[in-house]
Amino acid sequence: MxxxxxxxxxxxxxxxxxxxxxxxxxxxxxxxxxxxxxxxxxxxxxxxxxxxxxxxxxxxxxxxxxxxxxxxxxxxxxxxxxxxxxxxxxxxxxxxxxxxxxxxxxxxxxxxxxxxxxxxxxxAAKMSERGALFALHMAGALFSYSCFAIAFAGGLMYVLLDRELHSKKIGALTRRMPPLAKIDKVVTHSVGLGLIMLGLGMVLGVIGLAGQPEGWESWEDNAKVFTALLIWMAYAFILFMMIRGDWRGRRGALGAVVCFLMVFALYFVVNLMFANLHGAV
Amino acid sequence: MGTTCRALYGGDVICPCVGGTLVAVGLSHKTAAVEFRDRVGVAERQMPEVLREWARQPEIGEIAILSTCNRTEIYALLRSGGVDNFRKWLGERGQVAEADRSKVIYAHIDREAVHHLFRVASGLDSMIVGEPQVLGQVREAVRLGRENGVVGRKLNGLFDAALKAAKRARSETGIDRGAVSISYAAVELARQIFGELNQKEVLVLGAGKMSRLTMDNLRDQGATTCFIANRSAERAEALASEYHAKVLPWDRLEESLARMDIVIASTAAPHYVLTTDIVREAMKARRNRPLFLVDIAAPRDVAPEVAELYNVFLYNIDDLKAVTEENIAARRKEMVRAEELLSEGVDQFMAWTRALEAQGAIVQIREWAEEQRQAELERLIRNRNDMTPEQQKAVEEFSRRLMNKFLDRPSRGVKSAYRAIDNTDEIDQPSEHSGSWILNSLKHFFGVKASEKSIDHKPTPKS
Structure with missing residues (x-):
């Protein structure tokens, strides 16, 4: 029922x-x-x-x-x-x-x-045994993916609008889109917030593992940890380039799109196929 | 209560628009050359006198005049007579030859008049489809009518409905979307890139008319910091004081470019003022913050290769012209959807007027019945002087109840007859059992006439 x-x-x-x-x-x-x-x-x-x-x-x-x-x-x-x-x-x-x-x-x-x-x-029972710290670790990591998804959507919007503005063919899409500056702000802030949340998730994960000796033995060869680290570094690089100015605008937006596609692929390929509960399996 | 529409329709028929006939008579950019329009136009200061003069005519119930540079139109509620007086007045005022008047001056009646005002208010009848000024002009026309006491309930309702329908058409379709002038197209692009312009710095190179117009539009949209750079320092000073802008010395142009967000170039220089190297350096210094360059000079001020630089948006006059042409085409496409929305609005307004008129007809029938009841009651009391006050009260109560019972069905009949008059109802030859036919029959049975007792009281012009 x-x-x-x-x-x-x-x-x-x-x-x-x-x-x-x-x-x-x-x-x-x-x-x-x-x-x-x-x-x-x-x-x-x-x-x-x-x-x-x-x-x-x-x-x-x-x-x-x-x-x-x-x-x-x-x-x-x-x-x-x-x-x-x-x-x-x-x-x-x-x-x-x-x-x-x-x-x-x-x-x-x-x-x-x-x-x-x-x-x-x-x-689930095994996970819930780990308490609030683990729940926060999960929530932080998943929340970061939401932020990256928003950055992806914003990036896509930016690329489309930037293309129209550069091609000088102002169509129906342009008239309906928010300004480039606004989209850029959304992309930058979403990437920034996503990085903070993913970082927080990873730190909480590490703290959680610290309390479980058997966890440290297996985390090194755990794909989930490496992919999370890879994703964090990729987004950190994009954000750094955006703040520096080199990737302000279209390049940063494209970066957010590509990175999210990577997150998506890694999430399905690595997380679902190779590992479920990392660190204590 | 029914208006004989002989003059309007060319036959002795009862128009369903009892209580008055709405007419719209005028000339516009579509029918009249500018010299006629100029002569016919009524200035705001003349308007009260003209309105009051018309309102003194007994056949006119209500009146409002819309007078802009593109049109002069009279909207009136006629109690009798036709539109010939209006035609004559417009023709004489515009000095239109009598033979040409039927071509130059148009007249719309009832639904067509309503539909015409709705189209005018929404900008569908304008020279540039969707232009926003006409909405304010329509609002102004009805305001002047109200202030002078010549606009009553029906024209008030008509103009309110037209303004509402126009706003809806504008918000739900794209008829007013996209700039249609070059200077405004530049402003719209700037807004598409930067959003709010209040923190943006604008630089005008040269002193062309178009660049000044663009600067004005940018200011209207919130740009507060404007600079003018010109090879002639005196000219730059003069323009800066005229437009409340700051002067940027010409020799500091390259170093200052980095802080500018929008540059409008319109110098008379025979070579590029902004080369790729200059802009590249500026972009480096501004850490790739977007830069919008508007080149409206001929020959061009900005090297075309500048458009290839990262985060630089370069538009020249041809690009802006193409944008405006595309916008005009897009507005035309949206007209079909706007027309549909306006038709809905017209239907609603016509239903409202019918409800209003039904109410007026019922009031008249009841007044007639009440008169009969009172007369019969008085006669009875006079003849039977032995009736006690209680008996008199009982008889009066009985007669009232009887009258109400008798009138209940005809009242409902009038309401349903008005509801049944649909927009396709034939006015001159109403078919049997159609709304108009039932209505005419009821009016015939009860002797309903056009009268001052109708719900539409003629407003009193203010002296």
Missing amino acids: WGEILTSLDGAVVLLYGITWLGYARSFGLGRQAPTKSTIVPLLTALIAHTAVLIVRGIHLGHTPTIGMHGALGFVAWSMALCYVFLQTHLRTSAFGIFILPFAVVFTAIVWLVGGPTDSTDL
Whole structure:
């Protein structure tokens, strides 16, 4: 019974994000730059509903709902929506929604279609034994991926708009996009916040492992640790180049796009296929 | 209450627009040459007198005049008569030959008049589709009418509906999107690159008219720090004081370029003022912060290769012209969607006027019935002087109830008849059982006429 309830709730979340995205698509089509009731209300409704579903799932499973692909994708989608609410409030522009919300729709759709665990698994039980530090380690790392996804969406927007402006063919897309400076700011800040969160996640992971002697023996050959480090370094390089000025604008945006594609590939290839619980398996 | 629309429709027919007929008579850039338009135009200071003069005519219920450089149009609610007086007045004022008047001066009636004002307010009838000034001009026309007491409930409703529909058309379609003038296209591009312009520094090279116009537009959009650089220091000083800008000495141009965000170049120099090397150095110094260069000089001031530099956006006059042409084409495409929205607005307005008129007709029927009831009641009391006050009260109550019962069905009939008048209803030959037919029958049975008791009281012109 719980399985059916959770699946239905997951489906409802997909539907709400879908409706929200349609609202943004309509707003984008009509060329509305500022967010309106028709975009804000569905977004907040979807976010609140998603939060409620995560809480229900967490209470039912007895641990934070961030474990496994199901949990990770659900949490990434939720944190992206959360970040986007702040972004929209701060920047007063709704065009980002059209590029960012598809991630929330796709990720929650995967969660719904795959169907998550209805009872706590051994892996989850082992993870939850590690306590709050581990939960924060997971949340930090996953939150950083949300930031990188937003940077990716922003990067894509920047590249498209920059291309139109340089080609001097100002079309419908240009008229609907936020200014380049605004997009650049979103990319830079998202990369910066993502780096902080990933760094925090890694530090918390290391602290957690320090308390478990067997963990230190296996972490060196753990692909997850290396990929996380690789990703952190790649984004740190982009941010450094952007701040220095050499990669301000298009190059930085392209960097954010390429890096996220790398994150995506590494997440599926390494995290899901080669390792589940690193450091203590 | 029905207006005989002989003069309007060329037949002795009852127009469904009881309470008055809306007309729009005028000339515009589409029908009249500029000299006619100039002569016909009514200046703001003349407007009160002209409006009051028209309002004194008994056949005119309400009136408003829209007068801009592109059009002069009279919007009126006629109680009787036709549009010939308006045609004559416009023709004489514009000195249009009598033979040409039918070509130069157009007249729209009822739905067409409503539709025309909606199109005008939304800029669909403008020379440049979607231009925003006309919205303010329409607002001004109705304001002047209200202030002079010549605009009543119906024209007020019409103009409010037109302004609302125009705003909707503008916000839900792209008819006013994209700059259509070169100077504004540059400003729009600057906004697309930088967003807010209030922290941006603008440099104008040379003193061309277009560059000054662009600087003015940039200022309107928030750019506060503007510099003028000219080979002639005196000319630069003069322009700077005129435009509240700062002077940048010509010999400091290269070193100062790094701090500028927008450069508008329009010198008369026979060679490039900004070469690739100069801009490259500036970009290095500004750590690749975007630089927007607008080259509107002929021959060009900025080397074309500068466009290849990272984060430099270079637009010359041909590029800007292409942008404006594309925007004009895009606006035209959006017209179809805007027309659909306007049609919806026109339907809503027509439904509102019908509801208003139905209310007026019902009031008249009830007033007629009340008069009959009172007369019969008085006669009864007079003839039967033995009636006690209680009996009189009971009879009065009975007669009122009976009257209400009898009028309930005709009242509902009037309402549904007005609702049934759809926009395709034939005015001159209403088909049997159509809204107009039922309405005309009801009006015939109850003797409803055009009267001052209608819901649309004629406003009183202010002296």
